[in-house]
Ligand SMILES: Cc1ncc(COP(=O)(O)O)c(C=O)c1O
């Protein structure tokens with residue numbers, strides 16, 4: 107069996123040159139551009155249909171195994187439940203936004219509590235199938251904690267490089283999962299460059315977002331799930347928080363895969379949501395120019411990126427899908443983070459709630475009309491970054507455990 111399943115070759119996103127699949131290259135040898143993985147869709151469409159999926163019981167991203175560039179013994183890797191996360195109705199958020207027609211894809215319920223598990227599993231499978239025993243990853247925190255978590259479940263070794271500003275909860279995940287952790291005095295971009303240097307020097311396998319082409323292939327699984335959960339009625343828009351741009355290009359790839367094999371008949375517009383303090387992709391889209399690095403300072407740490415590592419693919423996804431990019435302020439992100447928690451019971455980290463802030467702003471600016479159907483991706487749990495919440499929090503009232511004390515302060519905390 108082909109170790110790459112029905113995948114056929116790489117194609118450079120920048121110069122379009124094709125290259126054979128291998129683990130010897132991560133980026134285009136000609137121009138350093140990021141690589142896309144292409145498939146034999148004709149073969150896949152013979153193996154995968156709506157009828158086949160109706161009969162499948164597998165409650166994880168492995169439901170769609172024909173569409174991934176890895177083959178072999180899936181059960182060996184299926185040790186924690188990744189993907190097939192809930193798609194929720196918005197409940198009371200409908201009233202808050204004045205919009206009824208949207209759904210929330212809640213990826214906080216993945217094993218390491220973020221979307222990144224979808225990518226890590228694909229990279230681990232590829233590494234493992236090619237005989238690697240140690241992986242390297244740089245990350246703002248989530249990709250690292252995800253790799254550490256899944257590595258722990260599968261006995262893969264790792265070296266993790268993160269900026270020392272990474273939120274403590276994410277660091278605590280790394281420590282608990284037994285990662286070999288390196289913290290750098292520098293930014294995520296610095297951590298990225300160091301991780302690539304370690305990979306090269308010691309001949310290891312690198313999982314970095316926007317570098318390793320396999321990460322996008324895991325991330326696209328969310329689109330398979332959304333389409334199936336919506337009974338193959340494709341939404342008009344999917345709102346995605348964007349940092350490096352790998353998730354959004356994965357979302358677009360997933361829908362295109364389904365279109366190619368005939369499971370869906372239309373395609374959504376993908377919407378890039380960025381903080382106005384980290385807006386390299388959105389600025390390029392809005393100003394119709396190439397991506398230029400920025401000095402990112404957003405509170406939403408997972409989407410705080412100076413130089414988007416998969417920016418080109420992200421920009422093309424937005425343009426090709428006829429979607430759009432939208433910038434929101436950090437205040438809006440924190441406001442909608444709270445609204446998502448208080449009106450829907452979903453506690454997202456700031457980056458994870460940016461999609462809701464983006465949807466709210468798009469509605470206010472009349473960029474989408476009420477008849478259109480949207481999905482927002484909630485990409486990471488709020489428990490991963492409690493400092494972001496604590497900063498804006500009023501100090502709770504502390505009293506003696508006594509009913510008279512309670513009576514004295516009750517007006518401060520409740521309206522009966
Ligand atoms: C919670 C969360 N949301 C969104 C993103 C953005 O994804 P990407 O960097 O692929 O654009 C990340 C990436 O780290 C993330 O962890």
Ligand SMILES: [Zn+2]
Nearest residue numbers: 118121134137
């Ligand atoms: Zn190239």
